[in-house]
Amino acid sequence: MRRACTSSGFSLVEAVIALALIGLVVTKLTVVMGDAQEAHQHETTAMALEDQAMELIDKIAYAIVGSSRDSLDPNPAVPFFSPRMRYAISLGVEDGQVVWGDPEEIGLVEEQGELYWGQNLGLESERRVVWANTVSQLLEDELPNGEDDNGNELADELGLCFVLEGSKVTIRLTLERVDEAGDRIQVRRETEVTVRN
Amino acid sequence: MLATLLRRSRSRARAGLTVVEVVVALSVLVVAVSIFCQMLVSTARMRTMNRESLLAADAARVALERLRNEPFAQIWRRYNETPGDDPGGAGSAPGARFAVDGLESVDGAPAGMVGRYVFPTRVVEGLQGTGIGGLQLGGGKAALSGSSGGSGAPTTYELREDLVDASLGMPRDLDGDNVIDDENHALDYLVLPVRVELEWQSASGLRRFSVTTQLTDFRREGDA
Numbered sequence: 001m002r003r004a005c006t007s008s009g010f011s012l013v014e015a016v017i018a019l020a021l022i023g024l025v026v027t028k029l030t031v032v033m034g035d036a037q038e039a040h041q042h043e044t045t046a047m048a049l050e051d052q053a054m055e056l057i058d059k060i061a062y063a064i065v066g067s068s069r070d071s072l073d074p075n076p077a078v079p080f081f082s083p084r085m086r087y088a089i090s091l092g093v094e095d096g097q098v099v100w101g102d103p104e105e106i107g108l109v110e111e112q113g114e115l116y117w118g119q120n121l122g123l124e125s126e127r128r129v130v131w132a133n134t135v136s137q138l139l140e141d142e143l144p145n146g147e148d149d150n151g152n153e154l155a156d157e158l159g160l161c162f163v164l165e166g167s168k169v170t171i172r173l174t175l176e177r178v179d180e181a182g183d184r185i186q187v188r189r190e191t192e193v194t195v196r197n
Numbered sequence: 198m199l200a201t202l203l204r205r206s207r208s209r210a211r212a213g214l215t216v217v218e219v220v221v222a223l224s225v226l227v228v229a230v231s232i233f234c235q236m237l238v239s240t241a242r243m244r245t246m247n248r249e250s251l252l253a254a255d256a257a258r259v260a261l262e263r264l265r266n267e268p269f270a271q272i273w274r275r276y277n278e279t280p281g282d283d284p285g286g287a288g289s290a291p292g293a294r295f296a297v298d299g300l301e302s303v304d305g306a307p308a309g310m311v312g313r314y315v316f317p318t319r320v321v322e323g324l325q326g327t328g329i330g331g332l333q334l335g336g337g338k339a340a341l342s343g344s345s346g347g348s349g350a351p352t353t354y355e356l357r358e359d360l361v362d363a364s365l366g367m368p369r370d371l372d373g374d375n376v377i378d379d380e381n382h383a384l385d386y387l388v389l390p391v392r393v394e395l396e397w398q399s400a401s402g403l404r405r406f407s408v409t410t411q412l413t414d415f416r417r418e419g420d421a
Contacts, residue, residue, distance in 0.1 A: 047244075048250075167265075168262065190298075
């Protein structure tokens with residue numbers, strides 16, 4: 001009698017309860033896994049954007065650092081800014097005179113969010129390279145309202161902006177991307193560089 | 198005989214797991230999950246630390262860029278610890294400490310400041326006759342001393358050649374006269390050693406970063 005009882009298997013109630021519990025666990029697990037995957041994708045996109053922003057801001061800084069203060073154009077000082085900067089870098093000294101390279105420019109095409117580097121722009125020998133096309137319309141936390149929303153003494157500054165103070169150039173950049181879940185991700189980077197020549 | 202064997206075999210097939218087996222299996226599972234979780238946490242921490250290191254290195258570079266944009270002769274007075282000798286009037290210069298966006302200051306740091314400039318500065322306490330930002334005559338050479346404190350015995354800050362700080366390359370000749378003396382060279386230095394130090398509170402504890410260099414007046418004559 002006892003042997004028969006131990007080998008009788010599960011009752012219907014036990015099986016239903018077990019199945020219900022398994023179903024609950026699997027559902028919760030699916031939800032958690034989905035959230036984790038979404039968070040992971042969000043973080044991965046943010047990190048990729050941050051890496052790109054760091055790389056770009058370094059690229060801009062190192063491009064400008066070899067120029068001279070006199071070659072920088074325009075000359076926006078706070079509270080003004082410029083979304084593009086023209087400059088010429090020193091190639092060395094010949095016969096006691098500094099030899100300057102061809103005029104270069106780094107700037108933003110606002111409509112496309114395109115960050116470009118160009119040399120001899122407008123001339124036959126023009127060279128133009130797009131460094132990124134993820135630049136935000138406005139700098140992070142800035143609204144198009146004519147006011148300084150993010151506390152940097154600039155109003156309605158664009159996703160790429162240059163400000164001069166003496167020989168020091170402050171470069172601000174905000175990149176923007178929409179991840180797979182449709183969330184907008186913004187990353188802001190800022191640096192300062194003093195031109196050497 | 199055959200019936201007995203079959204019964205045993207069926208009974209074994211339906212026997213399930215013993216408590217010991219379940220405990221061992223659960224232990225292995227727990228260990229594996231905990232190792233996996235630790236790996237995730239350490240990866241996230243490593244990522245944060247790498248990001249902080251990048252921010253710190255960039256902040257140090259920017260801090261040095263700021264110095265390069267200053268008139269060379271005023272760098273020490275504008276960026277030393279005392280506001281008393283600021284060229285534009287007391288408290289008008291940026292001073293020795295600065296904040297870094299994205300790095301949390303340690304407890305006790307003034308006003309959330311993470312970074313600071315370190316020069317071969319000697320703090321001389323209890324000197325008589327020095328006013329705030331006043332001129333002090335020493336060794337036949339007019340020298341400016343930064344000072345703080347009230348009347349009586351103010352504390353003065355001097356840029357010294359005889360200060361011992363191996364990481365700054367001190368002692369060394371700062372004014373180019375080939376002599377290491379004990380005078381204040383706040384106004385006549387030609388070389389200025391500087392260390393940018395950053396100290397911040399990270400999730401993994403207190404972290405530090407520093408970079409040392411020497412500034413010289415590289416600008417052409419006539420430049421600002």
